Amino acid sequence: MTTIHLIGGEKGGVGKSVVARLLAQYMIDHEIPFIGFDTDRSHGSLLRFYADYASPTVIDDYQSLDTIMETATANPERRILVDLAAQTHHPLAKWIDESGVLELATELGISLRYWNVMDSGKDCVDLLSNMLNQYGSRFNYVLVQNQLRDDNFNILEYSGIKDRALDLNAAVITLKRLHPPVMTKIDANSYSFWAAKNKDADNRKGLGLLERQRVKIWLNHAYKEIESVGV
Numbered sequence: 001m002t003t004i005h006l007i008g009g010e011k012g013g014v015g016k017s018v019v020a021r022l023l024a025q026y027m028i029d030h031e032i033p034f035i036g037f038d039t040d041r042s043h044g045s046l047l048r049f050y051a052d053y054a055s056p057t058v059i060d061d062y063q064s065l066d067t068i069m070e071t072a073t074a075n076p077e078r079r080i081l082v083d084l085a086a087q088t089h090h091p092l093a094k095w096i097d098e099s100g101v102l103e104l105a106t107e108l109g110i111s112l113r114y115w116n117v118m119d120s121g122k123d124c125v126d127l128l129s130n131m132l133n134q135y136g137s138r139f140n141y142v143l144v145q146n147q148l149r150d151d152n153f154n155i156l157e158y159s160g161i162k163d164r165a166l167d168l169n170a171a172v173i174t175l176k177r178l179h180p181p182v183m184t185k186i187d188a189n190s191y192s193f194w195a196a197k198n199k200d201a202d203n204r205k206g207l208g209l210l211e212r213q214r215v216k217i218w219l220n221h222a223y224k225e226i227e228s229v230g231v
Helices: 016-029 045-049 062-074 089-099 101-108 122-138 161-167 180-188 193-197 209-229
Strands: 003-008 034-038 054-056 079-083 111-118 140-146 171-175
Touching (some): 003 016, 016 034, 016 045, 016 111, 016 209, 034 062, 045 054, 062 089, 062 101, 089 101, 111 122, 180 193
Parallel strands (some): 003 111, 034 079
16 A cells, blocks of 8 residues: 655744655656645645645545545555645644544555654754654654754754654654755746756746756755655
8 A cells, every 4th residue: 555644843934845845856756656735725835836746635624634545545556745734733633533544544554654844943852752752653754854944953862852753763864955045936936846957948037057956966965865764
């Protein structure tokens, strides 16, 4: 059966949607079939940048969330990618617990992977601790250390929480920061990451030669990190 990839972390502004977009582009570039779901009602990134692959999901509607599991069951050859908006953990956890999602996934042979996207702050460490307390080994975790703020993750390193996650067989990857003006241009032009690294001759406000090169280097590093844990 397939794997459901949940891209979360609860705290806003840590780069969850960027990770979801990276995973989408990685699967496209590696010809891995997938179906995306976007829970952000106001500015869903998967719906905006990868509209051909994604559908909206209402996080506090059980029937809408049920579609994720039903789609995974009906499409065992496809990965399922779910971009979780900030502060959606409570309704998601309620659905998981009251619907017996984890038990059903085990019964059906569906793997659930939670990509916990983090910046270097203490809030993210505390939220990860809460996640581990609630679900323990019932999720397959990937800790995504996003160098959005800086590259020093000492708070996580010395908190003991990372060791707890590693004891639960969590994987850890690092996502480097893309030069902010380049990311701003990508977002302003609504480019997929494929479009960002290729010349757009029709757009005078598109990325320049060296900006496209920076995107390629950033993507190459990100892809190596993703490959180290697999999808």
